[in-house]
Amino acid sequence: MRKRTVSIPIRTWDRDYGNGIAVINMESEIPGSKEFNYAHRHDYHLFVLQESGISHTEIDFKQYFIDQPTIIYQSPNQVHRALKVKQLSGFIMTMSNENLHADYLKILQMNTPVEPLTLSSKTDLAIIREAFSLCKKLFDRRDDKLYDRQVRDSCNTLVGLFMSQFLKQTKDAEKLSRFEIVHKAFTGLLEQNFVSMKRPADYAAALNISVAYLNECVKNATGLSVSYQIQQRIILEAKRLLYHSDRSVKEVAIELGYDDYPYFSRLFTKVAGVTALTFRRKNHD
Template sequence: MTLPEKEPEAKGQVSIKSNHIPVNTMPSGTREGIMIARTVCDGLPNAIEVERPHRDNGHLFILQEEGTTHIEIDFEEHHIAPSSIIYINPDQIHRLISFENATNTNWIITSENLNQENLNLLESITPVNALSLTPETQALIAETSSLCIRFSARKHEKLYNAILKESCNTLVSLVISQYLAKNTTTDNATRFEVITKSFKILLQRDFATVKSPSKYAERLNISTPYLNECVRATTGKSVSLHIQHRTILEAKRLLFHSNRSVKQIAGELGYSDYSYFTRLFTKITAMTPLAFRNKIFD
């Protein structure tokens, strides 16, 4: 989300639809694949790179300290209020809409620079909404991020890369801890929660090719009814519904960002029966794939 320094292009001169989803990369010369900064913004972003729907090539965190940030994530608008934080996974498509006297601390860190435990935990909690913070927790995260910003400026340090990487991983761990505390009421996750997290990780990786709940159950070495029981108890939705929703989300992304036909998208997402895919999309979204594509470009 970090605003680029280049001159913004005039509206109307940029075509949002392309044959791929734009990925914003960090500026050349960025050390260690980590960027962290505090920004004060009001009004429109005034930068096409963040106003258009895009992905980032790293894990994005936004700490909302003052004011409000309006952002769209995977076709849903979010209004991030003060004393809250939100995490955006590299797979999620998002765009900035506007700011209202917003003071934010934003940081992006690539997967290569996250320690494995943090990376695994982020995969297990995705997607998430903005999380409200207590004043004490907000102050702690703000202080930690300020320290990371100071570290990022000390490029003369002999161990600069290690200092920046480890400090930002500590900051990420602190944020993950808040999400985990919200999602679990006990110190130890229940077996249902552990199985559900494992299922979500498999689903994120294999949704385009594996559509059967029994296949996921087999990979987790449990029965299909037990997998359904775990997932439904934890999320309120069945395994089949999770598979369908994840697939339709990807279909929305492809309808928006590519010129592929609905039949091509259906095949890419593992549906050889184009008619079935259309019925499923309509069931989940209450509109046909073509109606969705036309609506978002109206």
């Protein structure tokens, strides 16, 4: 059942866990886990190793049933909820932007979203489990003189292990074409700026290239235009707000930077194939 809410709930950082980083063992009953049944997002990055048990999760309108060792990464923007959890064991790590190494943060932004990834290799599972275990032990050593640095550096190493697993599914950086390199840079910018930057020219200027070249790169890499990808990202956010909050369509339009409500309504219908009100009614029935 959907929980009525003015806007999408945001689980903010729990300062009791430390200065922007937390590492906890995951069991069937995580503190506050009942809140996970309702759609929410975080103001931090979430990294999960599910070693055993069953989880049924919904992330941005897609459902995942996980019953094997799996790693999961969720960005601050993604909306998710737990549909079912049973006898879970593993680890959870949360990190704020400020604690992430700049290179890792850039990689995350350029490759988000990523699907939950089953760890078929026992070696990969073992090293990620060991890294999580070390991070947890260091996280609990609060009296160490270099506590903050120890925790930050070890957890960033774990982030690197996560991303190396996800990047196995993609080409090596040195094998990327110039089109793919530009597309990845565009994707990172889009994820961070879709509310304020709505024109291809905005992204071309930020990347110091022409609009024509940006379109050439994105179309070559994906078969889709820059405008199409901008619109898809905006409408995804609109769908999140329409489904998971009780804001009016006009309020959603304003939140996404559209003062022209009729224009936003036409854009939603064009991209989603139904009107915003029809989408809301259909998904709330």
